[in-house]
Amino acid sequence: MFHLKKRRRIWVLLAAGFVVLGFVVGRPILHLMRVTWKDTDQIQKLPLGYVDDVSRMNKTKVSEVWDVPGDGLAAEEQLGELLRKAQAAGLRVSIAGARHSMGGHTIYPGGIMINMLPFNRMKLDEERNILHVQAGARWSEIIPYLDKRGRSIEVMQSDNSFTVGGSVSVNCHGWQYGRPPIASTVESFHLMKADGTIVLCSRAENRQLFSLALGGYGLFGIILDVDLRVLPNERLRLEQYVVPIDGALQSFERKILQSPDVRMVYARLNIAPDKLFQEVIISMFYPDRGGDIPGLAEPGSLKLRRAVFRGSAESDYDKELRWEAETKIQPFLAGKIFSRNQLLNESVDWYLNRSAESTDILHEYFIPRAGASGFLSELRNIVPKNRGDLLNVTVRLVETDNDTFLRYADQPMIAFVMFFNQPRTAAADSRMEIMTQEMIEAAIKHGGRYYLPYRLHATVDQLQRAYPQAREFFDLKRHYDPQEVFQNEFYVKYGRNKAGEQ
Ligand SMILES: Cc1cc2nc3c(=O)[nH]c(=O)nc-3n(C[C@H](O)[C@H](O)[C@H](O)COP(=O)(O)OP(=O)(O)OC[C@H]3O[C@@H](n4cnc5c(N)ncnc54)[C@H](O)[C@@H]3O)c2cc1C
Numbered sequence: 001m002f003h004l005k006k007r008r009r010i011w012v013l014l015a016a017g018f019v020v021l022g023f024v025v026g027r028p029i030l031h032l033m034r035v036t037w038k039d040t041d042q043i044q045k046l047p048l049g050y051v052d053d054v055s056r057m058n059k060t061k062v063s064e065v066w067d068v069p070g071d072g073l074a075a076e077e078q079l080g081e082l083l084r085k086a087q088a089a090g091l092r093v094s095i096a097g098a099r100h101s102m103g104g105h106t107i108y109p110g111g112i113m114i115n116m117l118p119f120n121r122m123k124l125d126e127e128r129n130i131l132h133v134q135a136g137a138r139w140s141e142i143i144p145y146l147d148k149r150g151r152s153i154e155v156m157q158s159d160n161s162f163t164v165g166g167s168v169s170v171n172c173h174g175w176q177y178g179r180p181p182i183a184s185t186v187e188s189f190h191l192m193k194a195d196g197t198i199v200l201c202s203r204a205e206n207r208q209l210f211s212l213a214l215g216g217y218g219l220f221g222i223i224l225d226v227d228l229r230v231l232p233n234e235r236l237r238l239e240q241y242v243v244p245i246d247g248a249l250q251s252f253e254r255k256i257l258q259s260p261d262v263r264m265v266y267a268r269l270n271i272a273p274d275k276l277f278q279e280v281i282i283s284m285f286y287p288d289r290g291g292d293i294p295g296l297a298e299p300g301s302l303k304l305r306r307a308v309f310r311g312s313a314e315s316d317y318d319k320e321l322r323w324e325a326e327t328k329i330q331p332f333l334a335g336k337i338f339s340r341n342q343l344l345n346e347s348v349d350w351y352l353n354r355s356a357e358s359t360d361i362l363h364e365y366f367i368p369r370a371g372a373s374g375f376l377s378e379l380r381n382i383v384p385k386n387r388g389d390l391l392n393v394t395v396r397l398v399e400t401d402n403d404t405f406l407r408y409a410d411q412p413m414i415a416f417v418m419f420f421n422q423p424r425t426a427a428a429d430s431r432m433e434i435m436t437q438e439m440i441e442a443a444i445k446h447g448g449r450y451y452l453p454y455r456l457h458a459t460v461d462q463l464q465r466a467y468p469q470a471r472e473f474f475d476l477k478r479h480y481d482p483q484e485v486f487q488n489e490f491y492v493k494y495g496r497n498k499a500g501e502q
Contacts, residue, residue, distance in 0.1 A: 028321055035311035035318075036303070042356035051113055054352070055102035055455065056359050056424060058489065063091060064112045068119040068136060072225075075119055079222060080196035083485065086112055087194070092487040095218040097166030098138060100348070102361060103456040104489025105170075105217055111487065114222065116165050124149050124230070130187060131228045135165030140347060147296050147341045152233040154185040158266070158394070161348045165223045170453045171215035171407070173398045173415065174344075175266040177284075183214040183403035187227040194221065194485040203403075212476055215404035217452070219477045219486050219495070234340045236263055237288035240281060242327050245269070245376070248280045249369070255284065262286055264343060267395040271312075272320040273384065277376055280395070281326060285343065293339045302350045309351045312391055313358065313421040319390075353421065360391060361420050361432065364451035365439065366398065366413035371446025375416070378442040386435035392419040406473045408449045415451075433457040440466065456493045463494050470494065 046052060052059045066082060068075045086093050095114050096106035107113065116136035122145055123132045129151065133142060139153065139160035146152055156162075157172045168189070173181040188202035191213055201210040213220040243251050248267070256262060264285040269277045308325060311318035353360040367375045383390055394417045401409040422428045436457035440450045449466045450458065464470050474495035478484065484496065 031311060031315075031318065031321070032304070032307040036307045039306070039310055039354065041354045043354050044356065051096075051099075051107055053099040053102055053104065053106055055361060057102070057361075057429060057455070058104040058107055060104065060107050060109050062094075062107065062113050063110055065096075065115055066112055067115045067117075070118045070121060070134075072121070072134070076192070076198065076224070079114070079192055082112065082114070083192070083194060083196045087483060087485055093485050094488045095165070095169075095222055095486070097136065097163030097169075098161055100162055100166065101170065101453040103454060103493075105453060107489055108487045108492070116163060116222075119224075120163075124151065129230050131230050132225060133164050133228060134225045135168075135189075135223045136163055138163050139167075139344065143341050143345045144296060146230060147233060147339075150233055151230040152340045153344060154229055154231050155179050155182045156344060158346070159348045160345050164226050164228070168214050168223060168226060169216055169218055170451075171401065171404050173396070173409070175264050175394075175396045177262050177265045177397065178399060180399040180401045181215075181404070181407075181409060183401060185229045186214060186403070187229060189213070189226040190224040191220065192222040192224055194481040194483060198224065208405075208476070209480065211403060211405040212473070212480070215406050216477075217490050218488060219491055220480050221486065233293055234263065235288045235291065235293040236285040236338050236340055236343065238283060238285055238336045238338065240283045242279055242281050245278055245280050246373075248282070249372070252282055255282075259286060263340065265397065268326070269393040269395065270323050271390045271393060272323050273316050275323075276380055276384070277393070279323075279327075285338070285340075288337055291337070294337060294342065296339070296341055296345060299342075299346055299350070306350050309391070310353075313353070313360075314389055357423055358421055359424050361422055362454050363418040363420065363436065363439065364454070365416045365418075365443040365448055366408050366451070367416065367443060367446050367448035368411055369414060371448055372414045375442055375446040375448065378445075379416075379439065382435060382438045382442065386431060386438070388432075388435050389421040390418060391421055393417065405476070406452075406467055406469060408451060408467075413448065429455075437462065452490070456489060460494055 046059060049061050050059055051062050051065060069078060092108040092111035093114060094106055094108040094111050095116065097116050099106050119134045119136035120141055121134050122137055122142060125132065139156055139162060143160055155176050156167060156174050158174055167182055168186060171181045171183050188200055190198050191201050191209060192198050199206050201213060203210060209220060213223060262284050267280045267282045270279040308322050312322055396415045398409045398413045398415050400411055401407040422432050436455065437459065440458050440462050443450050444465055477495060
């Protein structure tokens with residue numbers, strides 16, 4: 001009798017345990033299975049003669065997409081010829097790298113689009129640590145090349161999918177600690193101007209064109225090749241911690257004082273609606289001299305990471321699940337070893353939206369330290385009020401840019417990088433436009449700027465207030481390219497015939 005009772009109690013406990021376990025583990029598993037099931041590649045091919053960018057919101061008819069030949073001499077000759085033909089026919093020319101800008105920055109309606117991607121050769125000067133690279137090369141081609149030679153990129157974005165030409169033309173930045181944007185690593189480049197002549201631009205030669213074409217959005221000419229400074233690849237150790245947002249900067253600065261040799265840093269904010277921006281995970285990578293530098297490998301668990309990330313679109317449950325997973329799993333990652341190149345060599349493909357109905361749009365705001373908490377407080381209202389479907393917010397630090405003309409980091413900035421999901425409809429885009437303008441207003445109010453390669457939702461007035469040098473920038477564009485051969489949607493909205501207005 002006693003044994004029977006005991007056995008029954010064990011069965012009841014086991015059954016209860018399975019129910020609890022099923023609830024705790026079953027719900028997330030079912031959720032992730034549902035996300036994976038729905039996540040098919042629905043990206044449609046464009047009709048012949050049409051182009052778009054990664055936003056899939058800029059489908060436009062062009063007269064031609066012209067592939068630059070890989071051979072340098074042939075490319076120079078044929079590009080010169082193409083520019084003369086375009087001028088004679090009154091056609092506009094836009095320049096395209098990997099087309100990950102999102103506002104038609106690579107597109108002009110009815111124009112010729114120059115596709116730089118085949119122009120991708122490179123050579124390392126091992127003595128001077130200078131990479132000579134054609135502008136169509138993507139980081140995903142460059143990193144393995146440098147890895148074999150023990151070198152790495154000094155400054156680039158957080159992903160490897162972009163071209164050198166596109167990266168320097170927006171003057172990108174990354175999460176390399178204590179670094180200004182990429183222009184600071186450019187020694188020189190060759191620029192083909194609108195009349196087909198080629199000039200070398202550096203801090204010593206054609207200095208003004210150097211500062212205009214870096215961050216120049218393809219408006220001053222075609223950047224043919226770039227001399228980029230590189231540095232040794234390194235073995236890095238990860239340290240992570242989760243802190244409340246209030247005081248996060250102070251605690252980060254204390255860490256930096258204790259261990260100043262940190263190489264890469266980024267932070268991720270909590271986006272679960274009921275804890276919006278209340279906590280932050282800070283990831284810091286330190287040099288580790290305890291062994292060899294790991295070789296480049298395929299990034300792991302991409303399917304699971306994609307399911308967790310994609311699942312957070314339109315799902316508050318997943319936003320919480322993701323935060324829980326990251327904050328609970330993070331402690332086990334502490335002390336993990338990576339190579340610098342491995343960290344830089346992630347493609348955007350693992351998380352990009354492939355649905356026919358919706359797309360993901362990036363935003364980025366650069367705020368001086370004194371304005372950061374005020375800006376964040378405003379975002380806490382603006383995003384929910386506009387029902388913005390936020391997928392991710394990372395925070396990075398960008399040092400002062402002393403090189404480019406249209407610069408966003410005219411002082412040290414805290415960069416808030418935000419990824420939103422939205423339906424691919426005109427109505428959803430109009431709602432996003434309203435929210436974007438409110439966020440830009442908040443950024444300007446707190447002494448900051450917004451990043452230019454994304455949707456063209458800012459008003460002309462907002463662009464001019466965020467970038468007081470914009471009018472002169474567009475005047476200089478017309479000085480160097482009087483026939484306005486190089487054009488794109490960014491120039492059409494903010495530059496063409498707009499200088500002096502408002
Ligand atoms: C998912 C995602 C993540 C991102 N992460 C970051 C980040 O971490 N940090 C950051 O700073 N930015 C980031 N960006 C923005 C990105 O850096 C820019 O959109 C960059 O321009 C992409 O490079 P691309 O080769 O796709 O350029 P494209 O979009 O092809 O071109 C961008 C601009 O450069 C011009 N251009 C391109 N090649 C040349 C050339 N050879 N000569 C002259 N002009 C040229 C084009 O005309 C255009 O105006 C991100 C974007 C996406 C979509």
